[in-house]
Amino acid sequence: MATRRFLYAIAIGASLLASTASAQSVRSGIEAWGRGDYSAALGQWRPLAARGNADAMFNIGQAYRLGRGMPIDLGQAEDWYTRAARLGHVDAQTQLGMMLFQNGYPRAAMSWLKRAADKGDARAQLLYGTALYNGDGVANRDVLLAYSYVAKAAAQGLGPARSTMADMDREIPEHLRKLALSGATSQPAPAAATRPALPPVIRTATVIAHTPALPRDGGWRVQLGAFSQRGAAEALFRKFAPGPLAGRQPFLIPIGAVIRLQAGPFGSREEAARTCAALAARGQACFAIAAR
Structure with missing residues (x-):
């Protein structure tokens, strides 16, 4: 069965703060x-x-x-x-897994995401299921188990999971989908020759359960530079967080030996461009970039 990679719809927005009845x-x-x-x-x-x-x-x-x-x-x-x-703490396991995955540590990320997914967190189910399908950060690809996790997330009403499930429906034959939903979710990974030569694609556009402090994500960010050290990227974001980047989220994107610093989300290209203009006025190079 020829399969293709699926995009990750990572919930990087701020989750609702935790509370318990006894605290x-x-x-x-x-x-x-x-x-x-x-x-x-x-x-x-x-x-x-x-x-x-x-x-x-x-x-x-x-x-x-x-x-x-x-x-x-x-x-x-x-x-x-x-x-x-x-x-x-399930929300912490999910948030930690998403942060580790975004920062280029897929194996560590999947360890935490699986724990949260098995406790019923829909975001973790979607991400772990997508990773199982793509073979990212897991010991073996397992298409049927992947479908099972994504289906659980979709059943909870998670929009990105429903979209991913629809994509999987087009890729996985019906008899295998039924097998996955029946609980028989073990399938050897397809031979390497059947896997498409496509790079992994990480999409971080979906914000789930966000706080009002975060702006609507229209699929745009600003890129501020590339760094050899993560700490340097974080320091630059902190420098402008009280000013032009107030209320924005940092994105650290590992590309080979360097880390690109992006910030967002922005509702439109024009909004991102205005922020770049403000940063340029303070001596910081910047350009708007589509996040999708």
Whole structure:
């Protein structure tokens, strides 16, 4: 069976902050966050995180990733997500997996995404299923198991999963799709000769469960440069995060030995171009780029 690679619709927007019925202080922090009082929110969460509260850990990771109450620090965000993920926090496992995949660590990413997918997270099911189909970060391609995961995500109403499932329906024969949905989801990987010589394509346009602070994604970003060190890219984003890039998300795209820094999302090319003009006025090279 000849197959083709599918695009990843990665949910890189800010997930809803975690809360539990038994954690009044976590909820109080969320209420402060909603008012824009990020310092108060963090003041509620940090003591809880120190006592091992996974919700608080995840929320602190969100604050670092979005630059709320402190400068954006993706390294700290990853660290806090990891702490929460190790305690079984599903949203943290999903967010950590997406971050690792975006930054070029597919094997580590899939380890966390599988855990979240098996606990029912639709975003993780979609990403892990797509990775199984493409053979990215997994030991073996498994088309039937891939279809099963994507179908579970689609059944939860996740739009990108429905689109991916429709694409798979055109690629996978009906009798194999039925076999996948019946639970018999093991199939040897197709021979290398049957795989198309296409590069992996990562699409990060879909924002799921985002906060109002993030603008609508019209499929555009700005690109600020390429760096040999991830830290240098992060530092440049932090430099402009309080100004022209306020409210935007950094994207670190590994290309060979370098990392491209992009920021967004933007609702249109014109909006991205206006941001580039503002950056150019401050001495920073920049150009608008389509994210799809």
